[in-house]
Amino acid sequence: MTSLVIIGAGPKAVAVQAKAHVLRGLGMTLPEIQVVDPVGVGGNWLPEGGWTNGRHVLGTSPFKDVGFPYRTRIADALPPDPDADGMTGSLSRVVDRELLALSWVRFLIETGRYASWIDRGQPRPQHRLWAEYLRWVAARTGLDPIRGRVTGLHADAAGWSLSVDMIDGWGRTVTGDALLVTGPGPSTRRIAEIPRVYSLAGFWRIIADHELPEAARIAVIGGGESSASVISEMIRHDVDEISLVCPAATLFSRGEGQFENAMYSDPHKWADLDDEARRDFISRTDRGVISVAMHECLSSDDRIAHLRGTVRDAREAGSGVELTVTDPVQGSHTAFFDLVVDARGGSPVWFTELMDQQTRSLVAAACGGDLTAGSLESRMTPALAVDGLSPLLFVPSLSGFRHGPGLANLSCLGELSDRILAGIGVGHLPGSSPTAVT
Numbered sequence: 001m002t003s004l005v006i007i008g009a010g011p012k013a014v015a016v017q018a019k020a021h022v023l024r025g026l027g028m029t030l031p032e033i034q035v036v037d038p039v040g041v042g043g044n045w046l047p048e049g050g051w052t053n054g055r056h057v058l059g060t061s062p063f064k065d066v067g068f069p070y071r072t073r074i075a076d077a078l079p080p081d082p083d084a085d086g087m088t089g090s091l092s093r094v095v096d097r098e099l100l101a102l103s104w105v106r107f108l109i110e111t112g113r114y115a116s117w118i119d120r121g122q123p124r125p126q127h128r129l130w131a132e133y134l135r136w137v138a139a140r141t142g143l144d145p146i147r148g149r150v151t152g153l154h155a156d157a158a159g160w161s162l163s164v165d166m167i168d169g170w171g172r173t174v175t176g177d178a179l180l181v182t183g184p185g186p187s188t189r190r191i192a193e194i195p196r197v198y199s200l201a202g203f204w205r206i207i208a209d210h211e212l213p214e215a216a217r218i219a220v221i222g223g224g225e226s227s228a229s230v231i232s233e234m235i236r237h238d239v240d241e242i243s244l245v246c247p248a249a250t251l252f253s254r255g256e257g258q259f260e261n262a263m264y265s266d267p268h269k270w271a272d273l274d275d276e277a278r279r280d281f282i283s284r285t286d287r288g289v290i291s292v293a294m295h296e297c298l299s300s301d302d303r304i305a306h307l308r309g310t311v312r313d314a315r316e317a318g319s320g321v322e323l324t325v326t327d328p329v330q331g332s333h334t335a336f337f338d339l340v341v342d343a344r345g346g347s348p349v350w351f352t353e354l355m356d357q358q359t360r361s362l363v364a365a366a367c368g369g370d371l372t373a374g375s376l377e378s379r380m381t382p383a384l385a386v387d388g389l390s391p392l393l394f395v396p397s398l399s400g401f402r403h404g405p406g407l408a409n410l411s412c413l414g415e416l417s418d419r420i421l422a423g424i425g426v427g428h429l430p431g432s433s434p435t436a437v438t
Contacts, residue, residue, distance in 0.1 A: 012416060194321065
């Protein structure tokens with residue numbers, strides 16, 4: 001079996017660890033799993049991660065926890081432990097029953113929150129409570145991340161080698177046969193390195209320090225959940241106008257009907273769609289959209305306006321910032337703001353910037369010579385790995401278009417863990433080859 005190193009100790013890493021823990025408890029032999037994260041488990045759901053202040057509400061249902069949709073398939077290809085008791089039915093069903101002990105509801109019960117949560121109408125939790133849930137699962141499954149930031153990636157015939165700057169100031173090398181990249185990377189991106197232009201991390205830092213500069217006109221760049229979270233914080237402050245700048249014709253909400261949700265919960269339905277239908281679905285429900293709850297929050301304040309266009313440039317203008325915005329119809333124009341927050345988030349291929357030249361060339365060769373989000377996306381196998389690349393590189397965030405949008409976010413973590421573990425040689429996904437491109 002193949003040892004696995006995971007960058008990021010978020011929900012995807014916790015889900016893989018949880019299923020591996022259950023399989024080990026049933027007598028299975030699994031490879032070593034190491035997780036590297038500078039903040040620890042659930043860090044991106046806490047202020048320290050730079051993506052939130054921890055008080056905003058989770059965009060997906062908490063019922064879509066580390067075991068959802070509780071449809072394990074890989075375990076039936078594994079030999080059961082002859083000494084295990086109570087293993088009735090298929091072994092995969094036994095795995096699902098064991099995973100229920102790590103569910104969101106079980107967490108609420110064991111922490112004394114369940115009755116209150118039911119009485120309050122089962123609301124979506126704040127980010128910090130979701131982080132607490134992830135840490136609760138991690139503690140019960142033996143997940144203890146290596147606390148450090150990955151600063152370099154090298155791949156060769158021996159596997160992956162990660163250069164890690166530890167939080168104690170020391171350097172360390174972490175090695176493994178396969179690499180799983182999770183999370184959006186750092187939240188420090190901003191359109192220009194000038195005063196009064198803030199990245200997401202910079203914005204949440206000044207909010208935590210109660211140092212938001214006085215500003216009447218504010219621009220937030222980006223049309224997704226991160227930008228909506230920034231705006232929902234801004235409306236708590238004394239500002240006159242908040243402009244959401246994004247290329248979309250309007251601000252769309254994430255569909256919450258059973259038909260949309262089914263596509264996220266069951267990636268097998270995705271195989272019946274052609275490319276045009278897939279891109280249309282993703283653009284309508286996942287890219288540049290916000291949750292219904294967040295949409296209602298923003299709709300309650302008339303200081304918020306939508307400015308269609310793409311920001312091309314930002315420069316200092318007196319005590320504020322002048323943005324150059326390009327609109328498909330109006331062309332380029334400028335707009336002045338007192339403060340700008342770049343909430344576009346990180347690049348989907350942020351991890352490639354950590355690769356040395358040899359590794360970049362190796363991965364690019366497997367992608368037809370290019371190393372872009374599009375080329376990686378086109379090479380994703382059902383196991384969520386880059387086809388034809390050795391050593392294995394799993395990138396679930398770029399697997400949504402080929403294999404189902406839920407695999408790229410938090411909507412079917414149990415299915416994601418199946419595919420990753422199958423990809424490193426734990427069991428097998430019935431009816432498909434883990435390494436074949438469909």
